[in-house]
Amino acid sequence: MAPSPQTDPTALTALREAWVAALEEGLPAAQQVRERVHADPHLSGDEEPTATLLAEAMELDLERIAGTGRIGRLGPDGPAVMLRAEMDALPLTEQTGAPFAATTGAMHACGHDVHMAALVAVVRAARTLEADLPVGLVPLLQPREESYPFGAVDVTASGRLEEHRVGVAVGAHVHAGVPLGEVAIGAGVVNAAADSFVVRFRGTGGHGAYPHLGQDVMAAVATTALGLQEVVRRTVDPMRPCVLTVGHLSAGPEADNVLPETGRILGTLRTVDADDRAAVQEAIETLATRTAEAHGVVAEVEQTPAMPVLANDEALVGHMTPWLEELGVPVAAPMRSMGADDFSFYSDRLPAVMAFVGTRREGEDGVVGLHDARFLPPAELVGTVARVMVSGYLAGAQVLSDG
Numbered sequence: 001m002a003p004s005p006q007t008d009p010t011a012l013t014a015l016r017e018a019w020v021a022a023l024e025e026g027l028p029a030a031q032q033v034r035e036r037v038h039a040d041p042h043l044s045g046d047e048e049p050t051a052t053l054l055a056e057a058m059e060l061d062l063e064r065i066a067g068t069g070r071i072g073r074l075g076p077d078g079p080a081v082m083l084r085a086e087m088d089a090l091p092l093t094e095q096t097g098a099p100f101a102a103t104t105g106a107m108h109a110c111g112h113d114v115h116m117a118a119l120v121a122v123v124r125a126a127r128t129l130e131a132d133l134p135v136g137l138v139p140l141l142q143p144r145e146e147s148y149p150f151g152a153v154d155v156t157a158s159g160r161l162e163e164h165r166v167g168v169a170v171g172a173h174v175h176a177g178v179p180l181g182e183v184a185i186g187a188g189v190v191n192a193a194a195d196s197f198v199v200r201f202r203g204t205g206g207h208g209a210y211p212h213l214g215q216d217v218m219a220a221v222a223t224t225a226l227g228l229q230e231v232v233r234r235t236v237d238p239m240r241p242c243v244l245t246v247g248h249l250s251a252g253p254e255a256d257n258v259l260p261e262t263g264r265i266l267g268t269l270r271t272v273d274a275d276d277r278a279a280v281q282e283a284i285e286t287l288a289t290r291t292a293e294a295h296g297v298v299a300e301v302e303q304t305p306a307m308p309v310l311a312n313d314e315a316l317v318g319h320m321t322p323w324l325e326e327l328g329v330p331v332a333a334p335m336r337s338m339g340a341d342d343f344s345f346y347s348d349r350l351p352a353v354m355a356f357v358g359t360r361r362e363g364e365d366g367v368v369g370l371h372d373a374r375f376l377p378p379a380e381l382v383g384t385v386a387r388v389m390v391s392g393y394l395a396g397a398q399v400l401s402d403g
């Protein structure tokens with residue numbers, strides 16, 4: 001796209017001022033949206049009532065996408081910046097004591113209620129200045145961020161991002177790893193690739209008194225579980241993060257005198273480098289099958305790729321940082337973690353930025369983090385996340401016009 005007069009700094013600054021003024025006016029309504037979606041949470045795949053509520057609040061024509069998701073469009077034809085909010089809740093019994101706490105055994109414990117309310121505020125404000133938007137603005141209400149099959153996979157497979165010529169994706173996520181109200185947007189990898197694996201062991205079993213006559217998968221399971229930690233140390237340069245966690249192991253029935261016939265290990269692998277990912281997966285296979293062999297039993301390994309690495313685009317981060325400062329949002333040190341978010345399916349194919357918005361209060365006893373039944377980001381973060389989204393859009397418009 002040729003540089004347009006609408007992306008010159010003066011025009012963008014004027015747009016930013018008008019947008020923030022409209023945002024401020026709309027924040028009380030956005031707080032109500034936050035409280036309503038928080039009080040009525042819906043699990044992955046069941047977000048229909050949430051999508052309906054948000055579509056009404058946005059007062060924008062939205063199309064269905066990825067099952068219960070919705071996608072819309074504002075501004076001119078041509079390239080667009082997508083702003084994404086996730087809609088699903090978690091199966092937790094809320095313990096926040098908030099007046100709008102959920103009572104259904106589901107809970108917005110990942111801050112998605114804040115992200116959704118912020119996106120509503122941004123879109124409602126943008127509608128009042130649509131003629132001044134330099135590039136398209138595509139709001140996405142995404143389902144199933146928390147569980148497989150991930151909503152982002154269906155969104156990318158739908159062809160709609162190409163239809164809307166989405167050239168930049170912007171996401172924001174509250175996070176207890178960042179000080180309250182600050183925003184971390186480091187360039188490069190911010191979340192790991194996440195893969196899962198299962199190792200299934202088989203042997204003949206036998207009597208606990210006569211192990212020499214049978215085949216015992218128990219020792220193979222235990223030895224493999226410990227050996228897997230060595231795999232990381234022997235395969236990956238310690239200067240690059242890699243985590244392999246065994247989350248489950250089991251073998252046989254609950255009996256003290258039976259050699260089990262079958263056993264199972266479930267694990268997660270987190271990497272930040274594609275070669276490491278392939279090398280560790282191969283090493284898991286070798287270790288499990290050879291350890292089983294050494295114990296006279298058989299092992300099969302099944303590896304399921306889950307999510308690619310989430311990387312923030314350098315140019316986008318470069319443009320976004322000064323906008324955040326202008327919007328009065330303090331920029332924190334980059335936050336990188338071995339966590340994962342299906343936003344990585346967008347960053348895998350488009351310049352993208354995931355901004356982490358802090359919830360950690362200084363001096364607080366113990367940090368209440370994501371997926372905790374006591375997690376309740378303060379109301380003011382709806383406005384902060386909204387400003388982050390506006391900054392991301394303005395930076396995205398610049399990246400699209402540079403390109």
Ligand SMILES: [Zn+2]
Nearest residue numbers: 086110112145
């Ligand atoms: Zn989340």
